[in-house]
Amino acid sequence: MKKLFLLLFLSSILSAQVKFNDYFSDKTLRLDYYHAGTHDTEAIYFDRLFEEPYWGGSLVNLIDTFQYGAYLLKVSDKKGEKLLYSRGYSTLFREWQTTEESKKIAKAFPESVIFPFPKDTVIVQIFSRDSLNRYRLIFTYTVDPYNYFIRKNNEKIYPSFKVHYSGNPNKKLDIVFLPEGYTKGEMSDFKKDCNKFKNYLFRYSPFKENEKKINIWAVLAPSEQSGTDIPKDSVWKRTLLNSSYYTFDSERYLMTEDYKSVRDVAASVPYDQIYILVNSSKYGGGAIYNYYSMTAAKNKKARQIFVHEFGHGFGGLGDEYYDSEVSYQNFYNLKVEPWEPNLTTLVNFSKKWKDLVPKGVPIPTPATEKYKNVTGVFEGGGYAEKGVYRPSENSIMRSFTSDEFNEASERALQRLIDFYSK
Numbered sequence: 056m057k058k059l060f061l062l063l064f065l066s067s068i069l070s071a072q073v074k075f076n077d078y079f080s081d082k083t084l085r086l087d088y089y090h091a092g093t094h095d096t097e098a099i100y101f102d103r104l105f106e107e108p109y110w111g112g113s114l115v116n117l118i119d120t121f122q123y124g125a126y127l128l129k130v131s132d133k134k135g136e137k138l139l140y141s142r143g144y145s146t147l148f149r150e151w152q153t154t155e156e157s158k159k160i161a162k163a164f165p166e167s168v169i170f171p172f173p174k175d176t177v178i179v180q181i182f183s184r185d186s187l188n189r190y191r192l193i194f195t196y197t198v199d200p201y202n203y204f205i206r207k208n209n210e211k212i213y214p215s216f217k218v219h220y221s222g223n224p225n226k227k228l229d230i231v232f233l234p235e236g237y238t239k240g241e242m243s244d245f246k247k248d249c250n251k252f253k254n255y256l257f258r259y260s261p262f263k264e265n266e267k268k269i270n271i272w273a274v275l276a277p278s279e280q281s282g283t284d285i286p287k288d289s290v291w292k293r294t295l296l297n298s299s300y301y302t303f304d305s306e307r308y309l310m311t312e313d314y315k316s317v318r319d320v321a322a323s324v325p326y327d328q329i330y331i332l333v334n335s336s337k338y339g340g341g342a343i344y345n346y347y348s349m350t351a352a353k354n355k356k357a358r359q360i361f362v363h364e365f366g367h368g369f370g371g372l373g374d375e376y377y378d379s380e381v382s383y384q385n386f387y388n389l390k391v392e393p394w395e396p397n398l399t400t401l402v403n404f405s406k407k408w409k410d411l412v413p414k415g416v417p418i419p420t421p422a423t424e425k426y427k428n429v430t431g432v433f434e435g436g437g438y439a440e441k442g443v444y445r446p447s448e449n450s451i452m453r454s455f456t457s458d459e460f461n462e463a464s465e466r467a468l469q470r471l472i473d474f475y476s477k
Contacts, residue, residue, distance in 0.1 A: 075114040078132075078139050079171035081225075083107035083322070084205070086170075086179060086196065087315060090148040091163035097148070099181060099194035102165070104205040105318075110171050111229040111325030115477050117141075117171070121470075123371035123394050124344050125149045125184050128168045133176040133197070140170045143371075143394075144345035147302075147312060153386055154303050165315050173200045186388045211276070211295075211319035218249045218271040224325035228265075228475040230256075230369075231326040232273040233317065235296045235349075236334035239277040248332055248352050249273045255358045256365070259451075259459065261469040268476035272324040283309070283335050295320065296331060298349065300339050309339035309349055317347055327475050328369050330361075342368035359455040366452055366460065370468045373398040375436040375445040375453035389442040396467035397452060398437045399444045408446050408463035422448055430462045 087102040117140045119127070124143030131138050148164040151157055168181065176199050182190035221227050232252065237245040253271050257263045280292040284299035287306070296316050302308040311317065311331070321329050329347040333339075340360040342348035348368030350361045366372040373395030387393050392403045399407045404418070411430045412418065420431030427448050436445035436453070445453065447461035460468065 072115060072118055073137070073139050075117065075171065078175070079110075079173055081110050081114075082172045083110050083169050084172045084198065084200070085167050085318060085322075086198070087165065087167045087318075088194070089163045090146060090166045091161065092148070092152070093161045094152055094157040096161075097152070097183060097193060100163075101194075101196055104198065104202070105209065105322075106172065106205050106207045107169070107209070107322040109224070109322070109325035111224045111327050112171065113475055113477055114225045116474050119143050120474065121371070123396070125394075127182040127184070127190055128170065129180045129182065130170050130173070131178045131180070133178065135178050139173075139177065142168070142170075142345060144168070145343045145371075146346060147310060147314075147343060150343065151303060156303070164312055167314060167318050169318075173198065175200065184394070186391075188391045188394065209319055209322055211316065212323050213274050213276040213320065215272055215274045215324045216246070218253050218273050219266070220270050221267045222270070224270055226476060227268055227270045228328070228472050229270045229272065229324075229326045230328045230330055231321050231324050232271065233296065233320050233329060233331045234274070234276055234278070234334070235298050235311075235331050236278050236281055236283045236292060236294045238279070238281050241281060241334065242275050242277060245275070245332070245334075246273070252330075252332065252350075252352070252357075252361055255361050258358075259362050261460075261465050261472065265469070265472050265476075268472055272326065274320055274323045276320045276323070278334075281334055283333050285337065298331065298333055300337065302341065307339045308341050309333060309335075309351055310341045311349070314346075328365075330365065330368070340364045342366075344368060344371040356455060359451060359458070363451050363455075366464065366468070370464065370471060371395055372452050372460075372464050372467065373437050375447075375450060377435045377438055377440045377443075387437050387439060387443055389439075393437060393443070395437070397446055397461070397464045399432065400442060401432070401444060404432070408466070411446070411462050411466070419444060 085105040089100045119141045125145040128142045130140040179196045181194040183193045234245045278294040282292045286301045297313040298311040302310040331349040332352040335351040336353035340350040342364035348364045418432045432444045437443040446463035449457040450461040
């Protein structure tokens with residue numbers, strides 16, 4: 056039986072934030088599942104539950120007040136009457152659905168969601184955003200926190216260290232660096248890279264203005280071999296997180312489908328965002344909103360890749376280019392607004408960055424010298440030459456010839472930092 060839920064996110068925004076201690080304990084419950092389907096079908100299949108020792112998120116902002124991501128997690132009380140927790144996120148599966156391969160075969164991806172450990176029975180729901188931005192319920196599961204099948208035996212807990220520490224994880228944005236393709240003998244090199252990338256992050260606004268709102272952790276988790284997979288070159292390495300270039304047959308797209316291992320290793324520390332540093336000099340990286348981010352740590356453009364990808368993974372920012380080779384087909388429906396805060400189809404621009412456009416700047420904005428350094432509405436972005444617009448002529452989300460976020464993206468990032476650090 057098909058059930059269509061037109062879940063207007065406004066209901067979540069208007070819901071009062073609940074008191075953490077009334078409903079949750081200060082640790083994490085992780086629900087693993089398999090996300091399977093084809094180009095135009097999807098289903099979620101339950102796998103297992105894990106108890107993790109830390110809750111790194113806010114104790115105040117439990118209900119998502121944004122509207123980002125292709126999916127929405129909702130955790131409600133056992134009667135399904137009170138919303139206790141929600142988060143938007145995206146997945147590798149959803150990106151795969153935009154590839155030609157998805158039209159030919161069915162495929163399953165391991166995924167998971169996390170939320171504070173409940174004190175009583177809760178109902179977990181996952182909603183999928185359709186092409187018209189409506190949320191459709193695709194998964195429901197009732198969690199009994201006293202179920203003795205909830206696992207506690209995570210075998211991938213490793214030592215960790217603080218790269219940058221500002222205070223209580225529940226009042227900070229917590230980022231965890233995970234090593235990929237660093238052997239036991241290369242852990243000292245990984246530590247150096249962690250400090251290097253910390254410095255990279257704090258070179259950019261709005262992160263440099265918010266150092267005291269951010270913690271950065273690192274997990275010392277070695278791989279058996281150094282490097283990562285490069286399938287076209289017949290390079291295969293035994294690494295902890297099973298990353299690979301040529302994701303979706305795009306040479307520079309460096310990702311992993313082994314999301315369970317990513318979550319296992321990240322559980323060594325409290326975290327809000329996962330960033331994987333790959334021990335490789337080959338150009339590449341990738342990121343998915345509230346999923347994970349990844350960068351080839353040894354590439355000469357690693358700094359720009361790192362910050363660009365964090366714009367995706369943390370900020371939900373969309374790519375502002377259209378002329379690069381990508382694997383996606385018809386990524387945006389031009390009849391609705393993209394959920395990404397830095398892209399618009401002008402369908403409902405008042406909810407984007409219209410208030411940042413100076414008086415007298417035309418909408419759309421011509422790509423001329425006169426408007427080169429102003430916030431406007433420039434056509435071309437989101438992998439489309441026509442119909443999708445970006446906030447500036449150039450930014451680090453469009454090209455590495457720019458070394459900063461534009462005004463609309465900075466504001467979106469600042470709002471998220473404030474949300475996590477409250």
